[in-house]
Amino acid sequence: MHFDAHLDTWDTYFGAPYTHGTPFRRAREENLFLDNASMHVGIRGPLYSREDLKNDADFGFKIIHCDEFQSEGIDKIVKRIRDRVGNNPLYLSIDIDVLDPSHAPGTGTPEIGGMTTREMLNVLRGLAGLNLISADVVEVSPAYDHAELTSLAAATIVYELTNLFAKNPA
Numbered sequence: 001m002h003f004d005a006h007l008d009t010w011d012t013y014f015g016a017p018y019t020h021g022t023p024f025r026r027a028r029e030e031n032l033f034l035d036n037a038s039m040h041v042g043i044r045g046p047l048y049s050r051e052d053l054k055n056d057a058d059f060g061f062k063i064i065h066c067d068e069f070q071s072e073g074i075d076k077i078v079k080r081i082r083d084r085v086g087n088n089p090l091y092l093s094i095d096i097d098v099l100d101p102s103h104a105p106g107t108g109t110p111e112i113g114g115m116t117t118r119e120m121l122n123v124l125r126g127l128a129g130l131n132l133i134s135a136d137v138v139e140v141s142p143a144y145d146h147a148e149l150t151s152l153a154a155a156t157i158v159y160e161l162t163n164l165f166a167k168n169p170a
Protein backbone atom coordinates (compact mmCIF):
# COMPACT_ATOMS: atom_id res chain seq x y z
CA MET A 1 0.00 0.00 0.00
CA HIS A 2 1.65 3.12 -1.30
CA PHE A 3 0.76 6.63 -0.04
CA ASP A 4 2.14 9.23 -2.43
CA ALA A 5 1.23 12.16 -4.67
CA HIS A 6 3.12 10.33 -7.44
CA LEU A 7 2.87 6.89 -9.02
CA ASP A 8 6.60 6.08 -8.76
CA THR A 9 6.20 3.43 -11.46
CA TRP A 10 8.12 5.23 -14.19
CA ASP A 11 10.73 3.21 -16.08
CA THR A 12 13.35 5.95 -15.94
CA TYR A 13 13.50 9.43 -14.43
CA PHE A 14 15.82 11.92 -16.13
CA GLY A 15 17.23 8.89 -17.93
CA ALA A 16 18.15 6.95 -14.79
CA PRO A 17 16.58 3.59 -13.85
CA TYR A 18 17.17 3.76 -10.08
CA THR A 19 15.57 6.96 -8.74
CA HIS A 20 12.87 8.12 -6.34
CA GLY A 21 10.39 8.02 -9.24
CA THR A 22 10.98 4.41 -10.28
CA PRO A 23 11.05 2.10 -7.20
CA PHE A 24 7.76 0.32 -7.92
CA ARG A 25 8.70 -0.38 -11.55
CA ARG A 26 11.88 -2.08 -10.33
CA ALA A 27 9.92 -3.86 -7.60
CA ARG A 28 7.43 -5.14 -10.18
CA GLU A 29 10.28 -6.49 -12.28
CA GLU A 30 11.47 -8.42 -9.22
CA ASN A 31 7.94 -9.64 -8.33
CA LEU A 32 8.10 -7.98 -4.94
CA PHE A 33 4.40 -7.12 -4.65
CA LEU A 34 1.07 -8.76 -5.41
CA ASP A 35 -0.61 -7.43 -8.55
CA ASN A 36 -4.07 -8.23 -7.13
CA ALA A 37 -3.67 -6.43 -3.79
CA SER A 38 -1.65 -3.26 -4.38
CA MET A 39 -2.86 0.32 -4.43
CA HIS A 40 -1.70 3.94 -4.53
CA VAL A 41 -3.41 6.37 -2.14
CA GLY A 42 -3.38 10.16 -2.51
CA ILE A 43 -2.29 10.35 -6.15
CA ARG A 44 -2.46 13.77 -7.81
CA GLY A 45 0.95 14.43 -9.30
CA PRO A 46 1.70 15.23 -12.93
CA LEU A 47 2.10 12.56 -15.57
CA TYR A 48 5.29 12.37 -17.62
CA SER A 49 4.03 10.12 -20.38
CA ARG A 50 0.70 9.26 -21.98
CA GLU A 51 1.39 5.67 -20.96
CA ASP A 52 1.90 6.33 -17.22
CA LEU A 53 -1.62 5.42 -16.08
CA LYS A 54 -1.91 2.46 -18.45
CA ASN A 55 1.45 1.04 -17.38
CA ASP A 56 0.58 1.52 -13.74
CA ALA A 57 -2.74 -0.30 -14.17
CA ASP A 58 -0.98 -3.11 -16.05
CA PHE A 59 1.26 -3.62 -13.01
CA GLY A 60 -1.88 -4.24 -10.98
CA PHE A 61 -2.15 -1.02 -9.02
CA LYS A 62 -5.52 0.49 -8.13
CA ILE A 63 -5.63 4.20 -7.35
CA ILE A 64 -7.41 6.27 -4.72
CA HIS A 65 -7.12 9.81 -6.04
CA CYS A 66 -6.53 12.49 -3.44
CA ASP A 67 -9.77 14.30 -4.40
CA GLU A 68 -11.66 11.21 -3.23
CA PHE A 69 -10.87 12.11 0.37
CA GLN A 70 -13.36 14.94 -0.13
CA SER A 71 -15.94 13.08 -2.21
CA GLU A 72 -15.88 9.74 -0.32
CA GLY A 73 -14.61 10.49 3.17
CA ILE A 74 -12.28 8.55 5.44
CA ASP A 75 -14.52 5.57 6.25
CA LYS A 76 -15.13 4.59 2.62
CA ILE A 77 -11.47 4.99 1.75
CA VAL A 78 -10.39 2.85 4.70
CA LYS A 79 -12.83 0.16 3.56
CA ARG A 80 -11.48 0.24 0.00
CA ILE A 81 -7.92 -0.17 1.31
CA ARG A 82 -8.87 -3.00 3.66
CA ASP A 83 -10.84 -4.78 0.93
CA ARG A 84 -7.89 -4.50 -1.44
CA VAL A 85 -5.29 -5.79 1.06
CA GLY A 86 -7.38 -8.52 2.64
CA ASN A 87 -5.27 -10.95 4.66
CA ASN A 88 -2.18 -10.53 2.50
CA PRO A 89 1.09 -9.40 4.09
CA LEU A 90 1.00 -5.60 4.10
CA TYR A 91 3.93 -3.31 3.37
CA LEU A 92 3.04 0.36 3.92
CA SER A 93 5.21 2.83 2.02
CA ILE A 94 4.47 6.47 2.82
CA ASP A 95 5.96 9.31 0.79
CA ILE A 96 5.56 12.41 2.94
CA ASP A 97 4.54 14.38 -0.18
CA VAL A 98 1.16 12.63 -0.03
CA LEU A 99 0.43 15.34 2.53
CA ASP A 100 -0.45 18.82 1.33
CA PRO A 101 2.52 21.23 1.32
CA SER A 102 0.72 23.23 4.04
CA HIS A 103 1.18 20.16 6.28
CA ALA A 104 4.53 18.95 4.93
CA PRO A 105 6.45 21.56 2.93
CA GLY A 106 9.85 19.93 3.53
CA THR A 107 10.05 17.58 0.57
CA GLY A 108 11.58 17.58 -2.89
CA THR A 109 8.48 17.37 -5.11
CA PRO A 110 5.57 19.07 -3.31
CA GLU A 111 2.11 18.95 -4.93
CA ILE A 112 -0.81 21.09 -3.82
CA GLY A 113 -4.23 19.56 -3.06
CA GLY A 114 -2.88 16.86 -0.75
CA MET A 115 -4.00 14.98 2.34
CA THR A 116 -4.18 16.67 5.71
CA THR A 117 -2.33 15.19 8.67
CA ARG A 118 -5.73 14.48 10.26
CA GLU A 119 -6.81 12.45 7.22
CA MET A 120 -3.52 10.54 7.31
CA LEU A 121 -3.77 9.66 11.00
CA ASN A 122 -7.36 8.51 10.65
CA VAL A 123 -6.62 6.36 7.60
CA LEU A 124 -3.68 4.74 9.38
CA ARG A 125 -5.76 4.07 12.50
CA GLY A 126 -8.38 2.51 10.23
CA LEU A 127 -5.84 -0.10 9.10
CA ALA A 128 -5.51 -1.65 12.58
CA GLY A 129 -5.64 -5.43 12.52
CA LEU A 130 -4.28 -5.87 8.99
CA ASN A 131 -1.29 -8.17 8.53
CA LEU A 132 1.31 -5.37 8.64
CA ILE A 133 4.80 -6.69 7.92
CA SER A 134 6.87 -3.56 7.37
CA ALA A 135 6.65 0.14 6.57
CA ASP A 136 8.68 3.16 5.56
CA VAL A 137 8.30 6.95 5.53
CA VAL A 138 10.36 8.62 2.81
CA GLU A 139 11.15 11.96 1.14
CA VAL A 140 11.40 14.15 4.26
CA SER A 141 13.89 16.89 3.41
CA PRO A 142 14.69 19.01 6.49
CA ALA A 143 16.51 21.60 4.39
CA TYR A 144 13.17 22.60 2.79
CA ASP A 145 11.17 22.40 6.02
CA HIS A 146 9.51 25.32 7.83
CA ALA A 147 8.92 25.43 11.59
CA GLU A 148 9.58 21.65 11.71
CA LEU A 149 6.11 21.01 10.23
CA THR A 150 7.30 18.14 8.06
CA SER A 151 9.47 16.57 10.76
CA LEU A 152 6.56 16.65 13.20
CA ALA A 153 4.21 15.10 10.64
CA ALA A 154 6.68 12.34 9.73
CA ALA A 155 7.57 11.56 13.34
CA THR A 156 3.90 11.32 14.29
CA ILE A 157 3.19 9.06 11.31
CA VAL A 158 6.01 6.76 12.43
CA TYR A 159 4.55 6.79 15.94
CA GLU A 160 1.17 5.74 14.52
CA LEU A 161 2.90 2.99 12.57
CA THR A 162 4.41 1.59 15.77
CA ASN A 163 0.88 1.50 17.19
CA LEU A 164 -0.26 -0.50 14.15
CA PHE A 165 2.58 -2.97 14.67
CA ALA A 166 1.54 -3.29 18.31
CA LYS A 167 -1.97 -4.23 17.14
CA ASN A 168 -0.66 -6.66 14.53
CA PRO A 169 -2.52 -9.95 15.01
CA ALA A 170 0.68 -11.89 14.25
Ligand SMILES: [Mn+2]
Pocket residue numbers: 004005006095097098109139
Ligand atom coordinates in the same frame (compact mmCIF):
# COMPACT_ATOMS: atom_id res chain seq x y z
MN1 LIG B 1 6.07 11.55 -4.22
